[in-house]
Amino acid sequence: MIPADQLTQARERSCEMIRQAGVCVHPEQLADIQVVDFGIGELDQIGLQMLVVANTPVLTVKLLMLLPGQTCPQHRHGPFGDSPGKEETFRCVWGELYVMMPGEPTANPHASPPAHRREHFSSWNETVLQPGEQFTSPPDTPHWFQAGPQGAVLWTYETKSTDQADQFDDPDVAEKCGKLVESD
Ligand code: ZN
Numbered sequence: 001m002i003p004a005d006q007l008t009q010a011r012e013r014s015c016e017m018i019r020q021a022g023v024c025v026h027p028e029q030l031a032d033i034q035v036v037d038f039g040i041g042e043l044d045q046i047g048l049q050m051l052v053v054a055n056t057p058v059l060t061v062k063l064l065m066l067l068p069g070q071t072c073p074q075h076r077h078g079p080f081g082d083s084p085g086k087e088e089t090f091r092c093v094w095g096e097l098y099v100m101m102p103g104e105p106t107a108n109p110h111a112s113p114p115a116h117r118r119e120h121f122s123s124w125n126e127t128v129l130q131p132g133e134q135f136t137s138p139p140d141t142p143h144w145f146q147a148g149p150q151g152a153v154l155w156t157y158e159t160k161s162t163d164q165a166d167q168f169d170d171p172d173v174a175e176k177c178g179k180l181v182e183s184d
Contacts, residue, residue: 002035002037002041002043006043007035010035010043010047010049010067011030011033011035011049013049013065013067013151014033014035014049014065015030015033017065017094017095017151017153018030018063018065018153020094020153021093021094021095021153022093022094023063023093023094023153025051025063029051029053030051032051032052033049033050033051033065034049034050034051034052035047035049036048036049036050038073038168038173038176038177039172039173039175039176039177040170040172040173040176042114043067043070044067044069044070045069045070045071045114046070046071046072046073046114046117046173047067047070047071047072048064048065048066048070048072049064049065049066049067050062050063050064050065051063051065057160058159058160059157059158059159059160060156060157060158060159060160061155061156061157061158062155062156062158063153063154063155064152064153064154064155064156065151065152065153066095066097066145066146066147066151066152066153066154067147067151068147068148068149068150068151069146069147069148069149070146070147070151071111071113071114071144071145071146071147072144072145072146073113073117073120073121073144073168073169073170073173074100074120074121074122074123074142074143074144074168074169074170075142075143075144075166075167075168075169075173076140076141076142076143076166076167077139077140077165077166077167078139078140078165078166078167079139079140079165080165083139083159083160084139084140085139085140085165086139086158086159086160086165087136087137087138087139087158087159088136088137088143088156088157088158088159089134089135089136089137089155089156089157089158090129090134090135090136090137090145090154090155090156091129091132091133091134091154091155091156091157092129092130092131092132092133092134092152092153092154093131093132093153093154093155094131094150094151094152094153095131095147095148095150095151095152095153096110096128096129096130096147096148096149096150096152097128097129097145097146097147097148097152097154098110098111098126098127098128098129098145098146098147098148099126099127099128099129099135099137099143099145100121100123100124100125100126100127100143100144100145100146101123101125101127101137101141101142101143102122102123102125102141102142102143103123103125104125105124105125106124106125106126109124109126110126110128110146110148111126111144111145111146112146113144113146117170117172120168120169120170120171120173121144121169122142122169123142123143123144129154139159142169
């Protein structure tokens with residue numbers, strides 16, 4: 001449970017970032033901004049704010065607002081049914097976004113997870129997204145992302161949203177939000 005004052009503050013900062021980003025959102029929709037702390041109560045470090053603008057059986061579009069340095073913890077969108085898992089495209093609108101994927105570790109990456117949770121982050125290949133740039137994460141691939149020092153506003157375009165199939169690397173997050181990554 002996020003304290004009411006923190007919830008209000010996160011929503012207000014999100015609205016301000018949306019305004020700065022120049023994204024047109026109807027005032028009534030602003031009330032639908034969801035504040036997600038992944039159940040671990042460290043919102044300024046681990047969390048995100050989102051507005052779901054489309055959610056159909058085939059496509060989900062979200063507007064994400066990340067506070068400065070705020071991190072979405074490492075996770076993968078695993079297979080379910082006859083689907084290989086969710087594909088996810090990040091398109092930066094404002095600020096700067098660091099997207100971290102498996103592969104050759106980037107020397108001196110911009111992104112840095114909270115020190116006390118670092119052991120739950122293993123993808124260190126960094127793509128830095130400036131406004132207008134985008135990156136697609138394939139299904140079932142461990143990834144995480146973090147906002148730059150200003151924060152970030154981004155669109156995400158996802159194939160059939162399957163949050164219930166998400167697997168998290170941090171056991172504290174997995175306990176509250178879904179499944180722990182199954183070892184390969
Ligand atoms: Zn994801």
